[in-house]
Amino acid sequence: MNGRQMATRLAAMLLALATSACATLAPAQADRAAAIAEAARPVAVECSEPDACARPxxxxxxxxxxxxxxxxxxxxxxxxxxxxxxxxxxxxxxxxxxxxxxxxxxxxxxxxxxxxxxxxxxxxxxxxxxxxxxxxxxxxxxxxxxxxxxxxxxxxxxxxxxxxxxxxxxxxxxxxxxxxxxxxxxxxxxxxxxxxxxxxxxxxxxxxxxxxxxxxxxxxxxxxxxxxxxxxxxxxxxxxxxxxxxxxxxxxxxxxxxxxxxxxxxxxxxxxxxxxxxxxxxxxxxxxxxxxxxxxxxxxxxxxxxEVSEVYYVSDLPGKHTGEDPSSHAAMSRSLRRMIESAQEEVLLQTPYLVLSDAAQQTFRDLHDRPDPPRVIVSTNSLAATDAFIAYALSYKYKRRFLREFGFNIYEYKPFPEDSPVDLAATGAFVPEYIPQDPPRRERGADRTSALNGLRHRQGQAEYGAMRYVGRRANEPVPLRRAGVRIGLHAKSMVVDERIGVVGTHNFDPRGDTWNTEGSVVVVDETFARALADSIRRDISPGNSWVIAPRDKAPVLWGLEYSLAKASEYLPLFDLWPVRYATSYEYVPGEHCPAPLPPDDPGFRDCYRPVGDFPEVNPALKGLPTRLFTAFGAGLAPIL
CATH class of the missing domain: 3.30.870.10 (Endonuclease Chain A)
Structure with a gap:
């Protein structure tokens, strides 16, 4: 088969695909199909009681x-x-x-x-x-x-x-x-x-x-x-x-x-x-x-x-998906930003994907520029825990901005947390004993054929709309150093000044601002807000999360290195600077470190040790793939 024949066959295949994919039911056919479904529906009910035999x-x-x-x-x-x-x-x-x-x-x-x-x-x-x-x-x-x-x-x-x-x-x-x-x-x-x-x-x-x-x-x-x-x-x-x-x-x-x-x-x-x-x-x-x-x-x-009194439900409407500017209909995003702007003492934010829209970034930048800014604590996924590789790569790209320009205290969830509300017994999984070195290729019983080399592809695993078909590295957890039932953060919640609590669907991301419709319940009540804050603080405790903080400064030319890294960060493409501003830290308790400290505490480095950029991740995934998405993936941010 020559090149022209191959091109003709390919064009015919594409035309056939387009024709079949774009086929529609004629209105009369759609009406007839709907009528078939309607006629097939049984109308008899199994209960004659006024309450439909509801159970107490x-x-x-x-x-x-x-x-x-x-x-x-x-x-x-x-x-x-x-x-x-x-x-x-x-x-x-x-x-x-x-x-x-x-x-x-x-x-x-x-x-x-x-x-x-x-x-x-x-x-x-x-x-x-x-x-x-x-x-x-x-x-x-x-x-x-x-x-x-x-x-x-x-x-x-x-x-x-x-x-x-x-x-x-x-x-x-x-x-x-x-x-x-x-x-x-x-x-x-x-x-x-x-x-x-x-x-x-x-x-x-x-x-x-x-x-x-x-x-x-x-x-x-x-x-x-x-x-x-x-x-x-x-x-x-x-x-x-x-x-x-x-x-x-x-x-x-x-x-x-x-x-x-x-x-x-x-x-x-x-x-x-x-x-x-x-x-x-x-x-x-x-x-x-x-x-x-x-x-x-x-x-x-x-x-x-x-028992609470002041409760609201805030939601985007289907109208968000009409018009030239969907963000103008983003009631949920506007409501979240107003609550953040009202903060005086603290914003406690939990999101699985730390990828912020331009509007959200400006909100946090303005908050941090106040004379006495509130503390902003962010609970999010580590690379080892996330189900969204690309989203993490972009959050990795902007760690300097998050820490210096927004003043975030960032805690990244561990894939095997010590104190999680996940019921491991309910999973029915075989949990292998942890051996603190690289495990063998296969480490599971009959129910698990490849614990180390990643997870089977499952429909809809990542909540990334159009991204869910991109492939394994886009919407599945990366391979780790050891096997086990992995846990990834998916909660979307916020507490403002321990007086307002929000639980809902918004990931505080560009998709939620522009593409997805979202909804949340807002509770204005101190008792509820403290309970929600306690739940999030459990997730950021040392046994459950690593802390993100600046690296130790280089002994020479630190200022030049910082400037070059910052300039590279602002490039939409070719952000190839090899050293990032921040890394992960693990709490080391001791006589002089009886309790965890925030990363901006003067004694932080005396109580925490650096554990690298991507702790627990299989060494083969630690370097090039994440950095490539960091370098070239900024254009994907609006749909993440």
């Missing part, structure tokens, strides 16, 4: 108490921080079973693994007993198979499913289709719904960082997220429900039956049966179902709730 729930009763005691002048709310993944799952199932009229779920990722399917089965059971269930998922990370989405289109009359902002008019896209969408429709492809809500009876709701996937609930045997949700009960849930309604009723939210791949399947084969899920660990799922019915366990959670 101490968590649901928090809402009843809040509404009974609330007045327009003084609303009453109950707020419960859900730090533990297993507790967050138990709360969800317990609340779903307590629903009497309505359940609304909004999420970015919904996987077909054990955690996702367990919750899905509970939602379907609720629909069958008479509860209206609406499930809204961002299309880019919605389920794994067209068959599942087609089955859910006709599963029950009380169960409705919609996908937000479908790419190429499809429910699922292949990698080549993704490349095509990136080429033709980059702006729309990046406009994702990152909001996360579970609302029950319009009275109690959960929001925060967790999606529906094993690694958000301590159920993955290799990598789990240290995440945080907030359960809130009371009048503010009405605002959350109204916000969900705006997304649900927006033209960007489309029933799968009206999309090309699902609609074509329905027209050809009708509605398939929803196949039983082969649980990877069925005994674990069975125990969770039983625990969710245990009144004592739910009561234990409910007892931890705090």
């Amino acid at each position: 729930s101490p968590l649901h009763r928090l809402a009843g108490d809040a509404f009974v005691r609330s007045t327009p002048e003084r609303p009453v709310h109950h707020a419960l921080i859900l730090d533990e993944g297993t507790g967050a799952m138990l709360a969800r199932i317990n609340l779903i079973r307590s629903a009497t009229t309505a359940i609304d779920v909004q999420t970015y990722i919904y996987d077909e693994d054990d955690a996702g399917r367990l919750v899905l089965d509970e939602l379907i059971d609720a629909a069958r007993r008479g509860v209206r269930v609406r499930l809204l998922m961002d299309q880019l990370s919605a389920m794994r198979s067209v068959e599942t989405l087609a089955a859910l289109s006709g599963v029950h009359a009380n169960f409705e499913l919609r996908l937000y902002n479908p790419t190429l008019g499809r429910a699922r896209i292949t990698y080549p289709q993704y490349v095509l969408a990136a080429a033709c429709c980059w702006r729309r492809l990046n406009q994702r719904m990152h909001n996360k809500l579970l609302l029950v009876d319009g009275a109690v709701g959960i929001t925060g960082g967790r999606n529906y996937q094993d690694d958000y609930y301590d159920w993955d045997d290799e990598y789990n997220f240290r995440d945080r949700d907030l359960l809130v009960a009371g009048p503010v849930v009405r605002d959350m429900a109204a916000d969900f309604g705006r997304f649900w009723n927006n033209p960007l939210s489309v029933p799968p039956a009206r999309l090309v791949d699902v609609g074509t399947m329905l027209l050809r084969d009708g509605v398939p049966a929803l196949q039983p899920h082969p649980f990877e660990r069925p005994e674990r799922a069975r125990r969770m179902r039983e625990d969710a019915d245990d009144p004592a366990l739910a009561a234990r959670l409910a007892a931890q709730a705090m």
Whole structure:
């Protein structure tokens, strides 16, 4: 085959791909597919009781108490921080079973693994007993198979499913289709719904960082997220429900039956049966179902709730994805910046990805330029803990700016923290004994085939919208020196002056400012703010995080080296200066160092030892790859 024939064949393949990817259902076909799904939905319910056979729930009763005691002048709310993944799952199932009229779920990722399917089965059971269930998922990370989405289109009359902002008019896209969408429709492809809500009876709701996937609930045997949700009960849930309604009723939210791949399947084969899920660990799922019915366990959670009064829900709207300037609709980002600007004593910020937008950088620069600036403490991921290699490389690039120009105290989460709320027993993993030197290539039992060489690729693992297809080094944790169940930070929270607490979905990043829609609960209450601050301070304790601080100054020409590094940092490309301003430090307790110190304390260097730029990371990954992304990746910041 000569070059011209090869070029002709390649052009024909690309044309065929473009033609198939851009195919749409005619309006009449979409109507017929939707009608097939509608006709297949059973209407019979399994319960004739007025409350749809709802089960009693101490968590649901928090809402009843809040509404009974609330007045327009003084609303009453109950707020419960859900730090533990297993507790967050138990709360969800317990609340779903307590629903009497309505359940609304909004999420970015919904996987077909054990955690996702367990919750899905509970939602379907609720629909069958008479509860209206609406499930809204961002299309880019919605389920794994067209068959599942087609089955859910006709599963029950009380169960409705919609996908937000479908790419190429499809429910699922292949990698080549993704490349095509990136080429033709980059702006729309990046406009994702990152909001996360579970609302029950319009009275109690959960929001925060967790999606529906094993690694958000301590159920993955290799990598789990240290995440945080907030359960809130009371009048503010009405605002959350109204916000969900705006997304649900927006033209960007489309029933799968009206999309090309699902609609074509329905027209050809009708509605398939929803196949039983082969649980990877069925005994674990069975125990969770039983625990969710245990009144004592739910009561234990409910007892931890705090009574608060001033609570707000702030959210971007689907309108953020219209117009020439999406950032002008970024209500969530503006609200966060106003709260930061109000700080007098301290801003405690937790984000998995320390990549700041220009507006956020200016906010922190202005804060630091005050005559008596507040302390800014940042909890974020280390390279060893993160699931987003490129994002970390860019945060590494700007460490000098963060420390000197913004005055940040930065703490980077360890991949194997000593005191994490992640339930390692729930993962079901084999945890090898730590040997403090380079381990052999294989170090696991039957459930783990390559602990050292990285993790299997899982759909939607990184919350990076358009970046999730780029490849392993973009959205999977890097190989480490040793094996074990790794933990990465995923919580998105903020405390201002220990009087305002924020828990939500915003990563304080450019994507959240410009591309994603985001939502958060804001609680103005000192008791709540202190509890949230304590949770974050646990994450930055010496056993759980390394401290980022300036390196020791070079004995000669330090000023010249600093100036050259600073100049290189400001280059959008070719930032090749080999030495960075800061590195990681480990606390060394002793007689003269009885307690941890902040990095700006005069005695810091007497109590901390440097452990290098990328502690715990496999030596092969320590140098060139991270520095290459540091040098050439600055242009990616707006979509990270």
